Amino acid sequence: MSDIVISGYYGFANAGDEAMLAAMVEALTDLEPNIKLTVLSGNPEDTRRRHGVDAVYRLNYPEIVRVLAKSRLLISGGGSLLQDVTSDRSLYYYLSIMMLAKKMGKPVMLYAQGIGPVRGSLARGAMRYIGNMVDIITVRDEGSKEELKRLGVTKPPVYVTADPVLALHPVDKQVGRTILRRYALEGATPLIGISVREWKDWPHYKQVLAQSADAIAAEFGARILFLPMQWPEDMEAARKIAGRMKEPATILQEECTTNELLSLVGNLDLLIAIRLHALVFAAVMHTPLIGISYDPKIERFLESLGQTHIGTLQDVMVEGLLEKMRQLWPQRREQDRMQEERIHALRDKAFKNAELALELIRR
Incomplete structure (x- = not known):
């Protein structure tokens, strides 16, 4: 049983995004040691080795459907996934995964995302339509919450938390x-x-x-x-x-x-x-x-x-x-x-992301 499927910019050798995934895995498994996580990755083998989780290729839609069917929650995040500055194609990709999960009857959570900027009129419409389908949203700053309001994403509850990486503890030097x-x-x-x-x-x-x-x-x-x-x-x-x-x-x-x-x-x-x-x-x-x-x-x-x-x-x-x-x-x-x-306060907020995700599953 794949309890949670995680969608994000993983498997691309970006240290920040890999740190986000490491922090998410650490926080979720700290709270629920038996939880099973599957990550949609650009390099599934590297993700399995690096993070000790299951992984499937992020563009293998038949496989994505299979793991979503077994899941209890889709997490989209963290990071700046929902913006069209670096690429509008990536925005539509992440929205398509969210839409797929909702069509399959699965809860969806935006996890500690940094929202925007979303500039194109078509992109803004897609954000408004699909964003209002999700079940819960956590954002890493007040600016992202304001951006959601400007986009017209008003139906899901929105919590301002913090970047997941801030939940990591200092390491030995x-x-x-x-x-x-x-x-x-x-x-x-x-x-x-x-x-x-x-x-x-x-x-x-x-x-x-x-x-x-x-x-x-x-x-x-x-x-x-x-x-x-x-x-x-x-x-x-x-x-x-x-x-x-x-x-x-x-x-x-x-x-x-x-x-x-x-x-x-x-x-x-x-x-x-x-x-x-x-x-x-x-x-x-x-x-x-x-x-x-x-x-x-x-x-x-x-x-x-x-x-x-x-x-x-x-x-x-x-x-x-x-x-x-x-x-x-x-x-x-x-x-x-x-x-x-x-x-210290930001670290507590970062940990809140995982708590809200597990509360959503239990509900």
């Missing part, structure tokens, strides 16, 4: 130190991490990050480490930035597990990130962070920590990044203590 040793960075201090992604081949933010990293290395005597979250795409973006730098920089050359990346982030003195889940990893590991926004989800997450971003990919400036760095550096430990209470 020794694993990260072992990895850093391979790059001759163990004990390097200060060690500044940078997490980047490619976005529309824009050159501005790459030049800004290259100049900022050079200035940080010179002014603070820092070593620079690029941490790819999407493998291997983020490596190419990191190479473009490192290639513009005058100071030496190191790029992590290997695909890491969730725990390995968390441990690495825990060894940093500060993280500068474009990727959302790099920022979430820093919050989990109590590492000071600076965020650059390419999507409203970055701004919403930083707001939940009582912070603001230093600019978008189009308007971020070297002076602004360095000013933030100089403000944060002397008081980074004090800021961490101030944020600890916020992060």
Whole structure:
């Protein structure tokens, strides 16, 4: 019996999404150890090996029908699945899985999703129609709740919780130190991490990050480490930035597990990130962070920590990044203590997602 089927962006070597799935599996099995989970994955073999769950190929619809028939709940999430900025095809895919489950009489839950932006009129209509069919919705921020209202999704109960990854507990830092040793960075201090992604081949933010990293290395005597979250795409973006730098920089050359990346982030003195889940990893590991926004989800997450971003990919400036760095550096430990209470509250909210999912099954 497949108790819960999980649909999301899994099996694509994206560290943030794999961390979300790991956190969901951990929370659900903590609450219900005997629950059976099946994940719709782009790489079922990797998902089975990595997470210890059943998995089927996400485009094998006969197999999806088979596992849904045996299920008691479809979870769609977490992550930014329901948006048409990166791709409108993926939006329709996730909506089609939700529609299929409802046509088969199965409860559907949107799990800790970041909603929108949804811009196309057809996409907005599809969101409104299918969104109002689902049984319960949890979103990871207030902005997503407001986006649902704008889309006209008003029938299901909506709870504002938090990103599932925030339910993970900090991990031991020794694993990260072992990895850093391979790059001759163990004990390097200060060690500044940078997490980047490619976005529309824009050159501005790459030049800004290259100049900022050079200035940080010179002014603070820092070593620079690029941490790819999407493998291997983020490596190419990191190479473009490192290639513009005058100071030496190191790029992590290997695909890491969730725990390995968390441990690495825990060894940093500060993280500068474009990727959302790099920022979430820093919050989990109590590492000071600076965020650059390419999507409203970055701004919403930083707001939940009582912070603001230093600019978008189009308007971020070297002076602004360095000013933030100089403000944060002397008081980074004090800021961490101030944020600890916020992060603890967010961790409780993240765990609430799993509690609501199991309550839906029991009902």
